Amino acid sequence: MFAAVARRTDPADPLAALALGEWPEPHVPDGWTVVTVKAAGVNHHDLWTLRGVGVVPERLPIVLGVEAAGLDEDGREVVVYPVVGDPGAGHGDETLDPGMRLLSQEYDGTFAERVAVPARNLVPKPAGMTFEQAACLPGAWLTAYRMLFGKAALPPGSTVLVQGVGGGVSTALIMMAVAAGHRVWATSRSPRKRELARSLGVDEAYPPGARLPERVDAVMETVGAATWDHSVNAVRPGGVVVVAGATTGARPVINLSRVFYRQIGVIGSTLGTRDELVALLRFCDRTGVLPLVHQVLPLTDAAAGIAALASGDVFGKIVLTT
Structure with a gap:
């Protein structure tokens, strides 16, 4: 073969x-x-x-x-x-x-x-x-599903920041978060990708590191070192940064005082279970998101x-x- x-x-x-x-x-x-x-x-x-x-x-x-x-x-x-x-x-x-x-x-x-x-x-x-x-579905979309619904577990209407729009996980995060009723912001170095992100339903797309109108409830982080400081600064006190990748490097400088003083949750996430894959398929079938x-x-x-x-x-x- x-x-x-x-x-x-x-x-x-x-x-x-x-x-x-x-x-x-x-x-x-x-x-x-x-x-x-x-x-x-x-x-x-x-x-x-x-x-x-x-x-x-x-x-x-x-x-x-x-x-x-x-x-x-x-x-x-x-x-x-x-x-x-x-x-x-x-x-x-x-x-x-x-x-x-x-x-x-x-x-x-x-x-x-x-x-x-x-x-x-x-x-x-x-x-x-x-x-x-x-x-x-069983890789990129399952990863995004667990990040959003399993790890962040936000109520509808929450504000979510997706770092580094373009790949399979980030586009999945946007599409599912929008379908779930969240307000979604995204970042990308590319003006074209920022415009494409808007076409998927994000409320706004920004260059990496941009100052946001307000702090978010959760950050979906798959970029790594290049966006880590922005992710920690962008999340509200008591919010969460869900990490499922590090395409730009896995050893960022971490400001621990900000993490503990603002009580920011940092949660790692890898793929998902078989049961979560079944739930993801049902989500796509119910919402029409493909x-x-x-x-x-x-x-x-x-x-x-x-x-x-x-x-x-x-x-x-x-x-x-x-």
Whole structure:
């Protein structure tokens, strides 16, 4: 079968570590099953893997890809939940299992014509959603869903700041927050992306670091070092900063006195549970909110999709199809 593989790692030139071509059919352990991949979402996780972040050299080469939608062995349309973990070991949350792994981290991922996953990781795809849209859900959109509804847990009418608009998580945050009745502000270096953010329903979009009209109830932070100080300054006393990424660096300078004096909550968030993925699908079905797809490419053009993500000139999700 055809696959896109991290054959090695290269921090300076990640695309040089990518290999496209024939790959063995998936190994299927007991309790696992095979999904025929119809669409797979591209994520920063794929770029980090090629750079050598979060993957051990002994596990290479490995098929990339965290997100997918496709057909199960009986031809049913499914969404693939990407976390391989035991909910019991994580106190009901498989993302807290100390042995938790993601597809493309310990096990071959979704950038292939077929992928093996635990049978419990299959969730029925909503009939009114394309494979391309559904492939955006189990990674970027699930991350955003947990940040907004699981971690921040704000009442309708709250004010939410989304830092660094453009990618899959940030666009998902905007669309779901608007649908949930929040007032949403966003930031971006790009005037074009700020205008696109307004088209998604944000009340206002600002350059990074801009002084806001008032402090917000919650900040959704996936940028990291470049926006961290602004995030802490922008949230009201007693508010919360939810962190689910650090694309510009994971070691910002932290003003602890502001954090404790203003009693700001800093909450980490990673993906979500299978149950939260089911809830996300219901949310999309109920509200009519569907993932924003920036570009669809064939799997054979995976390098172009990863390069586009690395360039930062993306608004929404890049999706690969088989």
